[in-house]
Every structure is written in structure tokens, then in C-alpha cells.
Amino acid sequence: MENLKELNQRIISLVNINLEKFAFDAGTFVDNTLDYEKMLKFFAFYGITEHHPIYFSFKDSNIAGSHFLGKCYVKNSVVYKTDIRGDELKKRDNINCLEDEFISIKNSLLYKTLVHSCSHNPISYEEFFIKNTISAHYANIHGSTVEGCFLGAFATVDLMNLYSCIVGEFSYIQTPNLFHKKINPGTIWIKNSDFEFKYNFNKELLDNYIGINSSHQPRGIIYEFIQQREKEYENKFQLIKPELFNAPLSSAVSPFAVIKENTFIGENVFVAQKAFLDNAQMCDGVNAQENSYIINSKLTGLNVTAHGGTIINSDVGLKVFVGFNSFLNGKEKARIKIGKNCIIMPHTIIDNDTALEIPEKHVVWGFINSQKDIEKNSISLENLSKNNNTLKIGDMEFKGDGQAFINVFISRIEHILEANGACYNGNENQGHGQNNQKIDFNFIQPYSTGKNKGLYPSIEIKP
Amino acid sequence: MENLKELNQRIISLVNINLEKFAFDAGTFVDNTLDYEKMLKFFAFYGITEHHPIYFSFKDSNIAGSHFLGKCYVKNSVVYKTDIRGDELKKRDNINCLEDEFISIKNSLLYKTLVHSCSHNPISYEEFFIKNTISAHYANIHGSTVEGCFLGAFATVDLMNLYSCIVGEFSYIQTPNLFHKKINPGTIWIKNSDFEFKYNFNKELLDNYIGINSSHQPRGIIYEFIQQREKEYENKFQLIKPELFNAPLSSAVSPFAVIKENTFIGENVFVAQKAFLDNAQMCDGVNAQENSYIINSKLTGLNVTAHGGTIINSDVGLKVFVGFNSFLNGKEKARIKIGKNCIIMPHTIIDNDTALEIPEKHVVWGFINSQKDIEKNSISLENLSKNNNTLKIGDMEFKGDGQAFINVFISRIEHILEANGACYNGNENQGHGQNNQKIDFNFIQPYSTGKNKGLYPSIEIKP
Known part of the structure; x- marks a missing residue:
């Protein structure tokens, strides 16, 4: 596991450098969240269809329990039980799009996160990137490029671009760009040139539904509701040809x-x-x-x-x-x-x-x-x-x-x-x-012994 | 399926050209053997371990139900329910071996075949190749490079090299090189510079155990024995994490x-x-x-x-x-x-x-x-x-x-x-x-719709 543990340390320090201003330490989250046994146990899988552009490249990463569709590039990252759904990426024939867009995840840790839609970053038209970033339980990265950020549990960043930000748990943000900001938990904030919508959950009340403890682990009614059902999902991933x-x-x-x-x-x-x-x-x-x-x-x-x-x-x-x-x-x-x-x-x-x-x-x-x-x-x-x-x-x-x-x-x-x-x-x-009626899934897993234990071999899939 | 059917035609014609001298038509075998529905149904799988060099490259091929270990390259081929076991390939540190040896299968159709050991071809030290070749049910290609050949059902070619040969069903051949030869069914033949061993099964008697009909389909006691048990193997390939x-x-x-x-x-x-x-x-x-x-x-x-x-x-x-x-x-x-x-x-x-x-x-x-x-x-x-x-x-x-x-x-x-x-x-x-105690398997499958139906996307796996 040495190499996987080193990888996590590297991600932590890259995130910490970006969030230095906030004296944020991502190490507490990572150390308390990752269960190395589970990172070995769950398969990753990617979908093969004739309806989506196909490109998958996984290098020096752990991608346990995650699902990939479309065009996805993952390097030096931990992508755990996360959905990277590239079925709405921009196609080459769009204006300004020189090649089919792809999702690119580098030096990041995505934990039970959803990544979907296409990037809304005008300066990164073909690359929907997530770099030097950590996202926590059930965060949504929706059409948003993210660099040097920490997204709390159940946070959503929607159709925007974030640099060196902390987004508190259960916050929903949709504003074109965000630089070096810390967003309090339970902030619902939509802003563009025409309007601004803002709502803040009462902290005490929100805590009953989604709170986090000192090590950024979620608790509360919503999290427990999901946890109670997680086993049922896991059972779906036992058969090579699941029932339809x-x-x-x-x-x-x-x-x-x-x-x-x-x-x-x-x-x-x-x-x-x-x-x-x-x-x-x-x-x-x-x-x-x-x-x-x-x-x-x-x-x-x-x-x-x-x-x-x-x-x-x-x-x-x-x-x-x-x-x-x-x-x-x-x-x-x-x-x-x-x-x-x-x-x-x-x-x-x-x-x-x-x-x-x-x-x-x-x-x-x-x-x-x-x-x-x-x-x-x-x-x-x-x-x-x-x-x-x-x-x-x-x-x-x-x-x-x-x-x-x-x-x-x-x-x-x-x-x-x-x-x-x-x-x-x-x-x-x-x-x-x-x-998406007929997506065929391939299952992949990491080395289970040796110093690369927990890391996946380099895999590249093209049409 | 157009592309897969075209691929088969291409393999047939390449084999036929090599076997022209014998007026051999591989088409009869292929047309009567391949079941396109089954070529979609069964997953291929490759093993990930720390103990074997890892390299898999699959291009423009159907590899349904096949298993790969070690270093394997497959291009323009059909490799059906076949074992490509590269766990005894030569390592780079051997004398004369410039790189780790790999098994290379091109323009070939291997049907329920076993490929194992390392190549014994002095002029192809790093490439254990199988080219323009068709092998039938339960053939063994053991440490043998093969080019332009048809290997009948239950034939074994062992530690040797064959060019443009037909090996009859249930024949076992081990002689350093064989060029443009047709080996009768039931021939057991071992030859080197020191000795020669030869035995021929009585044709009529052998027919009871392994015979073939006019379209090269096997029949007889041995084939039926195996067929009756095939379902039990198939059942093993339903779970992502099979029981140990x-x-x-x-x-x-x-x-x-x-x-x-x-x-x-x-x-x-x-x-x-x-x-x-x-x-x-x-x-x-x-x-x-x-x-x-x-x-x-x-x-x-x-x-x-x-x-x-x-x-x-x-x-x-x-x-x-x-x-x-x-x-x-x-x-x-x-x-x-x-x-x-x-x-x-x-x-x-x-x-x-x-x-x-x-x-x-x-x-x-x-x-x-x-x-x-x-x-x-x-x-x-x-x-x-x-x-x-x-x-x-x-x-x-x-x-x-x-x-x-x-x-x-x-x-x-x-x-x-x-x-x-x-x-x-x-x-x-x-x-x-x-x-081989701890080999982790990844499961892959082909396009299931469209003109590439039955073909696998290009996959490359490296350490």
C-alpha cells in the first residue's frame, strides 16, 4: 500500500497549499474517511456503448467502486465510489470545440462524488478538469471545473469554475467564477449578471440533517437515510451480468x-x-x-x-x-x-x-x-x-x-x-x-498485493 | 456485426492462402463453429498480479470468454473461450532476451484453445507469435510459434514451430520445425536429433473418442464428456468476486x-x-x-x-x-x-x-x-x-x-x-x-450494438 498512501499524502499537500490562506488541513478528512480495505474490495467499472465517445485512461490511481462513462482521464488520483458520467460532454462538431471534450481528474480525491454535464469554463473548452481537489461524501461537481478546492459533504457546485475555494457541507453554489472563497455550510447561492438568489440554512437546524464532526465526517438524518440503503447498492455489483x-x-x-x-x-x-x-x-x-x-x-x-x-x-x-x-x-x-x-x-x-x-x-x-x-x-x-x-x-x-x-x-x-x-x-x-438502455460494463480492479497494492495498472481504452 | 463478420472472412482467406497446397478451406470450420450470440454473451478477462509482467493490448478483435495472463497482444483476431497463459514467458534478464517476451496473436481464430509456456523459436526470441492461423476445439499451442496453420480439434503442438501446416485432430506433435506438412489425425510424433517416437491411432477406433464431421466439428466420447461439463464452468463466470x-x-x-x-x-x-x-x-x-x-x-x-x-x-x-x-x-x-x-x-x-x-x-x-x-x-x-x-x-x-x-x-x-x-x-x-494464489481478474466485453457489435474497443493495460 506504500504507493497508495504516498499518493494520498501528495493529494493532501497539494490541496493544503491551495487552501493555505484558510489554514485548512485536508489531512484530517482523508485520514478519517479512507478505508483502505474497501479501496481494495470494490471494482471500478466503465461503460461501453455505441452512443457515446469512448476514451478511458486510468494511471497511478485508485478508482474503487467508481463508474465511468464517455471520455475520462484519471491520473494520480483517488476516485472512490464516484460517478464520472461523461454522457453530456461537448462534441467536436460544436462551435469552438477542437476535439471531443473529456473529463480530466488529476491529483484529486473524489469520495462518493458525482461528476456530470459538460464544463462551463470558457477558457477550458475541451477539458472538464478537476485538479488538486478533494470532494467529500455525496458532493456534486456538475459542469464545473475545480482547482485547488475542498468540497464538503453534500456540497454542489453547478455550471461554474472554482479556484482555491472551500465549499461548506450542503451548500449549493452557481456563480460563474469563484476565487479564494470560503463558503459557509448550508449556503444556497445563485448569481449571475441578471439576478442573485441567496438562502442560508440555520446552522443548528441543518446540523440535524447534515452536520459534520471535527474530522469532516457527515452525520444527521439525511446521511443516515443514505447509509442505511448503501448495502442494497453494493449487492447490485456482484454479478457480471446483472439482471435487467x-x-x-x-x-x-x-x-x-x-x-x-x-x-x-x-x-x-x-x-x-x-x-x-x-x-x-x-x-x-x-x-x-x-x-x-x-x-x-x-x-x-x-x-x-x-x-x-x-x-x-x-x-x-x-x-x-x-x-x-x-x-x-x-x-x-x-x-x-x-x-x-x-x-x-x-x-x-x-x-x-x-x-x-x-x-x-x-x-x-x-x-x-x-x-x-x-x-x-x-x-x-x-x-x-x-x-x-x-x-x-x-x-x-x-x-x-x-x-x-x-x-x-x-x-x-x-x-x-x-x-x-x-x-x-x-x-x-x-x-x-x-x-443508455444498453450500456455494457467492464469491471476492473487494482493490484491486491505488493507495494502497488490498491493502485490500478495503467489502462487505456479507445474505440 | 458487419465488422466482426468481415474480420472472420479475412482470417479465413489468410489461412486458406497459406494452405492452398492442400486445397484446404477454413470457411467450413469457421461457419459451422462460430455462434455469434455466444461471442457477445461471454466476458473476456485478464489477470492482474504483482508476480507477472503485465501488458495487455486488444485491438479490433473478439476475445469472448477468453482469459489472459502475463503479456498478450491480440489484433484482428477472434480468441474464443481460449486461455492465453503468459506466466512462463521469458524474462528480459535471460540470455539473448532483449525485452520481456510477449504472446502476439494476429489475424487468427483460436477456438477453445490453450496457449501456454514460452516460445521455442530461436529466431523469434521475444515474440511468441500466432499468425494467420485457426485452431479448433481444445487444441493446445504449447510453446510453439504458428503461422498460416490449421490445428484440428484436440491437436497439440508442443515446443516447436509450424509454418503452413494442417495438424489433424487429436494429433500430438513435437518436432523442432514443420513446414508445409499435413499431419493425419491421431498422430503422436516426437522427434529430435537423438530420437523419434511415433504412434498412430487406428482411425476407426479414434473416431469413437474424437472424430470430426465434414465441417470439422468434433464428436465422440471425449468431446461429449467435456461438453456435458461445460455448463459448470460457465456458472463460475457469473460473479465479479468468485468464491475461493x-x-x-x-x-x-x-x-x-x-x-x-x-x-x-x-x-x-x-x-x-x-x-x-x-x-x-x-x-x-x-x-x-x-x-x-x-x-x-x-x-x-x-x-x-x-x-x-x-x-x-x-x-x-x-x-x-x-x-x-x-x-x-x-x-x-x-x-x-x-x-x-x-x-x-x-x-x-x-x-x-x-x-x-x-x-x-x-x-x-x-x-x-x-x-x-x-x-x-x-x-x-x-x-x-x-x-x-x-x-x-x-x-x-x-x-x-x-x-x-x-x-x-x-x-x-x-x-x-x-x-x-x-x-x-x-x-x-x-x-x-x-x-497464482492471488490473481485479480478484470472483465471486459464488446460493443453490443452497432456495426462494431461483437468487437471489443481497443484496450491497453500496462503496469
Whole structure:
């Protein structure tokens, strides 16, 4: 294991140098998080399909339990139980794109992280890079280049670029660039030239759901919820040819998703690997991304459940969007009803004891415990569209053009539905729901003895 | 599948050009043998260990169900359910060896074939090549470079080099070089500057055990015996982490061997993948190579069961060698007893109805049905050692130095035992029994849709 341990030390020191200003020591996180036995135990796997450009290069790394699709380059890194999903990378024929884009991970440690979408860095058009960075449990690196950063547990960085930043746990950031910043835990922050949306979770309250201890290990209701189900995923990765769920021909259900009883899959549905469905009604055009949980719930149609979104005991109307890492924890006798065309902002927590209803066409954020909380944690699209100034509702502050904000979200939802093949007509508008039906996986593992124990041999796969 | 079918046509025509003189058409074999659905169904796998040089390169090929170890290069070839075992390749530090030797397979179709040992071609020291060649069911290419050849079912070419040859089914050839020759089925032929051993199976009799029909498909007792057990091997290849047999620490039992009830594994035992043990007593220093079957038998110690050797209802004495593809078919009430230090020549068939005993220190060959047959199918080492002329016993003809023949075999047996780690003392004399204890396997599969369906993407693996 000498070489693997040395590699980890190297990553720690590279991250620490970048975060010197904050007197941050990544060593505590790494030493308390990595379980070397598990880094030997789980296979990595990469997908072979005719629908995606293929390029995989793994060098001097441990990639245990991770999944790769598309074009991925990993060097001197630890990528543990992480999804590197390169099925939305830019293609060469796009304007300004000299070659097919690839995801490049160097000198980094990604722990149970999701990497997806394409890079939104105008100065790095073909390389979606993650360098000298550590990301913690269930972080999402979504269309974001990252260099010299530490992303806390359940943090999401979305369509942006970060340099030498610390993003606190359960924070969601979407602002074009961020340099040398430390973002407090539970910060929901979206900013561009037209508007700014900001919400901060109450620290004490958030701690019940996602907190971390002194060694950056997560705890709390959301983390425990996921941990209790982790074994079920692991069981999916034992067979070389896993069983396929019997879904309609227009839909893709990953053999590595957990599908439990009473689940219905409609047309043009996309269920990513590591999604968890239990008594879930997935009507036409619905998708469930990686690390999403849909339990005792009905998704009426054209719904997006973003990476890490959880929907329990809920009835979700047409075209409702549920953002990253949202946790909608309805109860059997206190269901959550969400009207059509609602936007549940990323990292929203709903944990109600009595039944609760969100009216249609609303934007919803923050923490909601009861019907009364909805007032100070939502706004109708209509009212928001009229705003051009500063708007304060509860702990949320919005500045700027409300209609522009709505437009951005609506066009993004349309894009996601399109990318997922939700509008496939049997001929046109093909997306993941169709292209990801037949992904064949190859399984790879590291040296299990000797000084390279835990490191993978160099592997290069081309078409 | 277009590209895969084109590849097969290309291989057929390259082989046919080489065998033009014999008016041989490889197309009949290929068209009747290949099952395209199965070429999609079975994974290929390669072993990662710290004990063997690692290099795998697979390009424009189908390698379904095949296993690779060591340094292997495959291009424009079909390698189906074949073992490419590069764990005895020459190392760079050998005299005359400029780089680590590698196995190179180009424009060839190997069907359920075994490739093992290192090349014995003085003009190709670093490249153990197989070019423009087709080999049929259960052929053994053992330490032999082959170019432009067709090897029939159950044929073995051993420590030699062949150019533009046809080797008939169930023939065993070991002569340094062979150019433009057609070897009849059932020919056992060993020749060097000191001696020559020749035996020809009676065609009609051999047909009962291994015959082929007009499209080169094997039939007969031996083939059916193997076919009946094939499913049990396939079942071994379903789990990503197969179960390990609980063997002593000095022994290696491949997780891809079939081990059935009442099997005992002693110290320094090596059981290769695709070996089949059922009520087998494998005492100290015993080995069972690929495609060997040991059933209701005891192997007393330091026994070699070469690739494809079958031992049923037999009691095998100390240091007995059972050669390639031998078929010792004892019955429950008619066991075969073999005295110590016997050499059962490759491709020997014993199929007895009454109990049978082979005295110690004998060389045994050909077809044996009863105790009486042993007389005309064996000779004591002592008597053989005295021979310097022509010796005819039954259908066997031996010419030359009997002692030299014995010396070659004894030193080979010693070499095999050493290579397999049969004499490991807990410190020195490590071999496959110790080095192959912990091989980790990676599983790979081809494109399953599109015009490349059935072809594997280009894969290169380095340390």
C-alpha cells in the first residue's frame, strides 16, 4: 500500500497549499474517511456503448467502486465510489470545440462524488478538469471545473469554475467564477449578471440533517437515510451480468439502480445507476438521477429528480423539478403534494409531520416543516416574474430580474428533459432514456498485493 | 456485426492462402463453429498480479470468454473461450532476451484453445507469435510459434514451430520445425536429433473418442464428456468476486476451477482455472492444468496433469506424469492403478472394463482397453534406456537413444514441477502454486450494438 498512501499524502499537500490562506488541513478528512480495505474490495467499472465517445485512461490511481462513462482521464488520483458520467460532454462538431471534450481528474480525491454535464469554463473548452481537489461524501461537481478546492459533504457546485475555494457541507453554489472563497455550510447561492438568489440554512437546524464532526465526517438524518440503503447498492455489483428491469422499450433503467416492489416505469423514463426506487410511480418522461431516492411516491410526468434528490411519500405534479440533494421527507400519514410546474430549488429540505400541499407554479426553497412554512419558503412564478428589485421572503433574499431567473430555470428543465430523452417520439429527440438502455460494463480492479497494492495498472481504452 | 463478420472472412482467406497446397478451406470450420450470440454473451478477462509482467493490448478483435495472463497482444483476431497463459514467458534478464517476451496473436481464430509456456523459436526470441492461423476445439499451442496453420480439434503442438501446416485432430506433435506438412489425425510424433517416437491411432477406433464431421466439428466420447461439463464452468463466470476454495496457504486453486464434493487439496498444489475436480485427492505437489478433469481419483504426490488431461477412477502413484489430452477413463468397478514414476504419453486413451494396473517406471502410450493391451502400449524405463536402434512395440515405433528420450521427459517433469511450485519450502522454489494464489481478474466485453457489435474497443493495460 506504500504507493497508495504516498499518493494520498501528495493529494493532501497539494490541496493544503491551495487552501493555505484558510489554514485548512485536508489531512484530517482523508485520514478519517479512507478505508483502505474497501479501496481494495470494490471494482471500478466503465461503460461501453455505441452512443457515446469512448476514451478511458486510468494511471497511478485508485478508482474503487467508481463508474465511468464517455471520455475520462484519471491520473494520480483517488476516485472512490464516484460517478464520472461523461454522457453530456461537448462534441467536436460544436462551435469552438477542437476535439471531443473529456473529463480530466488529476491529483484529486473524489469520495462518493458525482461528476456530470459538460464544463462551463470558457477558457477550458475541451477539458472538464478537476485538479488538486478533494470532494467529500455525496458532493456534486456538475459542469464545473475545480482547482485547488475542498468540497464538503453534500456540497454542489453547478455550471461554474472554482479556484482555491472551500465549499461548506450542503451548500449549493452557481456563480460563474469563484476565487479564494470560503463558503459557509448550508449556503444556497445563485448569481449571475441578471439576478442573485441567496438562502442560508440555520446552522443548528441543518446540523440535524447534515452536520459534520471535527474530522469532516457527515452525520444527521439525511446521511443516515443514505447509509442505511448503501448495502442494497453494493449487492447490485456482484454479478457480471446483472439482471435487467423489464421497462418499456423507450426507457432506460440502469441495471445498477435499486428497484424495489410496486414500481412502475412509463415511457421515456430514465433511471440512472445508483437511483433507488421503492413503490415509485415513474410516469412518462420522468427521470431519476444518480443517488436519488423515490419512495412511496408518484411522479406524474416530465419530472426531473436531480442528482441526490430524495422524494418520499409525495405526489409530484407534471413537470415539477426537484433539485440536487433535496430531501422531501413526507410521511405515510402526512404526504407532500406538489402542484404542477413547481421548481423545488436545490438543497431544499421538507420534513413535515402533517400533510402539506405546495400550489402549482411556485419556486420553493430552504427548510419547510409545516404548511405554514411554505409562505416564507416559496413564491409563485407569477409574483417572482414581476420582481426587479430586492425581495426578501423569510431567510431568502432575491435581487434583480425575477423573470430572467424563471427563464433560466425553465430553459434548464427543458434542456434536462431533452437530454434525458423525455420527449422521444419513437424516432426523434433521443436522449439518455434511449441511448443508455444498453450500456455494457467492464469491471476492473487494482493490484491486491505488493507495494502497488490498491493502485490500478495503467489502462487505456479507445474505440 | 458487419465488422466482426468481415474480420472472420479475412482470417479465413489468410489461412486458406497459406494452405492452398492442400486445397484446404477454413470457411467450413469457421461457419459451422462460430455462434455469434455466444461471442457477445461471454466476458473476456485478464489477470492482474504483482508476480507477472503485465501488458495487455486488444485491438479490433473478439476475445469472448477468453482469459489472459502475463503479456498478450491480440489484433484482428477472434480468441474464443481460449486461455492465453503468459506466466512462463521469458524474462528480459535471460540470455539473448532483449525485452520481456510477449504472446502476439494476429489475424487468427483460436477456438477453445490453450496457449501456454514460452516460445521455442530461436529466431523469434521475444515474440511468441500466432499468425494467420485457426485452431479448433481444445487444441493446445504449447510453446510453439504458428503461422498460416490449421490445428484440428484436440491437436497439440508442443515446443516447436509450424509454418503452413494442417495438424489433424487429436494429433500430438513435437518436432523442432514443420513446414508445409499435413499431419493425419491421431498422430503422436516426437522427434529430435537423438530420437523419434511415433504412434498412430487406428482411425476407426479414434473416431469413437474424437472424430470430426465434414465441417470439422468434433464428436465422440471425449468431446461429449467435456461438453456435458461445460455448463459448470460457465456458472463460475457469473460473479465479479468468485468464491475461493479453502486450500492450504502454499497452494493455488483458481476461483475459476470447478471443485466438487470430497476434494482434498494438499500443500504446494496448483489447480488452474477450468480444471475440474470431483472427489479428487490432490496430495502434496500435485498440479491440474487447464481443461484437466480429475474425478474419483487419488494423485499421490508430485503429479503433473497436463492441459486437457482426464483422470477418472484412478489411483496415480508418486511423480506420475499424465500428458496433454490423455483420457484415463477408469470405471467405479474397474479402476486404473498407475505405479510411481510412470510417464503417460500425451494423447493416451485408457478405456477399460476390468481393473487395470500399470507397473511403476513405465512409459505408456496409445489406446489401452485391458490389462493385456498394456504389453503392447508400454515399456519400462529400464528397457527403453537400453535402446539405441529401432524398437517396435504394437503400433509404436521408436528410433534412437532411449536414455536421451527418458532424460528429456524426466527433466521436463522436473521443470514443470518447479514451475508449478511443487517443491516450495515456505521460502524458496516459489512457482504457480504460490504466485497464482492471488490473481485479480478484470472483465471486459464488446460493443453490443452497432456495426462494431461483437468487437471489443481497443484496450491497453500496462503496469
